[in-house]
Amino acid sequence: ADLSTNIAGVPLPNVFFNASGVWCQHEHELQALLESQSGSLITKSATFEPREGNPSPRYLPIPNGSINSMGLPNEGYEYYLNYARKFDYSHTKPLFISLSGLSLADNVKMVEAFVAADLPCMLEINFSCPNVPGKPQLGYDIEAMDNALATLAPLVKKPFGIKLPPYFDIAHFDQVAGVCQKYDNLAFLTCVNSVGNGLAIDFETETALIKPKDGFGGLGGAMILNTALANVNAFHRRLPGKQVIGVGGVTSGKEAFLHILAGASAVQIGTQLKEEGPALFERLNKELSDIMMAKGYNSIEDFRGKVKTL
Numbered sequence: 679a680d681l682s683t684n685i686a687g688v689p690l691p692n693v694f695f696n697a698s699g700v701w702c703q704h705e706h707e708l709q710a711l712l713e714s715q716s717g718s719l720i721t722k723s724a725t726f727e728p729r730e731g732n733p734s735p736r737y738l739p740i741p742n743g744s745i746n747s748m749g750l751p752n753e754g755y756e757y758y759l760n761y762a763r764k765f766d767y768s769h770t771k772p773l774f775i776s777l778s779g780l781s782l783a784d785n786v787k788m789v790e791a792f793v794a795a796d797l798p799c800m801l802e803i804n805f806s807c808p809n810v811p812g813k814p815q816l817g818y819d820i821e822a823m824d825n826a827l828a829t830l831a832p833l834v835k836k837p838f839g840i841k842l843p844p845y846f847d848i849a850h851f852d853q854v855a856g857v858c859q860k861y862d863n864l865a866f867l868t869c870v871n872s873v874g875n876g877l878a879i880d881f882e883t884e885t886a887l888i889k890p891k892d893g894f895g896g897l898g899g900a901m902i903l904n905t906a907l908a909n910v911n912a913f914h915r916r917l918p919g920k921q922v923i924g925v926g927g928v929t930s931g932k933e934a935f936l937h938i939l940a941g942a943s944a945v946q947i948g949t950q951l952k953e954e955g956p957a958l959f960e961r962l963n964k965e966l967s968d969i970m971m972a973k974g975y976n977s978i979e980d981f982r983g984k985v986k987t988l
């Protein structure tokens with residue numbers, strides 16, 4: 679079956695790529711994604727200055743998923759800007775760049791640098807990092823998010839996307855969609871980031887599993903699939919002129935199929951990629967293709983967004 683798709687008119691040979699943060703902080707990791715069967719690749723969320731991030735242990739697999747409080751470790755935006763300058767855009771797969779400034783001023787400076795470089799890469803601005811102590815995430819402050827978009831959208835000029843946290847209230851889906859609708863070049867929403875500030879505790883040692891923030895960290899993996907599907911579908915229904923990239927709980931072709939049925943135009947993988955490595959993408963392509971063939975679908979558009987209701 680044909681797993682190709684596009685985001686804001688940019689073609690992807692297949693729907694799958696990494697979730698920002700996983701297998702993408704350093705060039706050798708990005709190279710492994712480039713050589714994998716992924717349909718694209720995205721860099722680790724960049725801050726203006728390089729960051730060590732939070733003390734380890736800061737990521738762990740747990741039953742039905744993972745917990746992380748990485749704390750935005752990254753090489754600083756100039757590292758990823760240089761990577762984007764050197765990137766061979768004749769590749770079949772496009773490059774996405776994630777930016778996660780610690781302030782609007784930092785996001786402005788980073789966006790201006792990327793716009794000045796005038797490169798074909800696509801920006802995904804991260805409004806939803808839950809793990810920087812003392813920095814509440816933009817995605818849960820609707821007014822601050824609107825203000826940030828009012829500043830950033832005109833600067834970016836070309837199509838771009840934002841990475842959103844999960845929402846759990848219909849009124850919040852309505853409010854966030856209302857804000858996003860105002861920005862024509864806001865072309866896609868990536869839903870969802872980790873379910874923020876969960877707590878994993880070891881029964882034997884009676885101790886939190888990860889070190890940062892008293893053990894509080896973002897939850898990912900299978901346990902967040904149904905929250906992710908709801909967010910993908912909520913924004914797919916509310917924003918017909920925009921696209922949604924689905925992420926959360928995809929461990930096989932089956933969950934990818936469900937994300938696309940919910941409305942996703944592409945599918946990112948976080949926890950499962952961290953655990954399985956880039957060979958995962960060959961497996962996912964085969965599994966999704968087999969599912970589509972079994973169901974009589976030839977392309978993504980044959981079933982995207984067509985989840986039925988009772």
Ligand SMILES: O=C(O)c1[nH]c(=O)[nH]c(=O)c1Cl
Pocket residue numbers: 699723746747748749750751778804806807808809810871872896
């Ligand atoms: O702690 C992190 O680096 C992190 N961890 C996440 O689960 N989502 C994010 O957006 C980020 Cl930026």
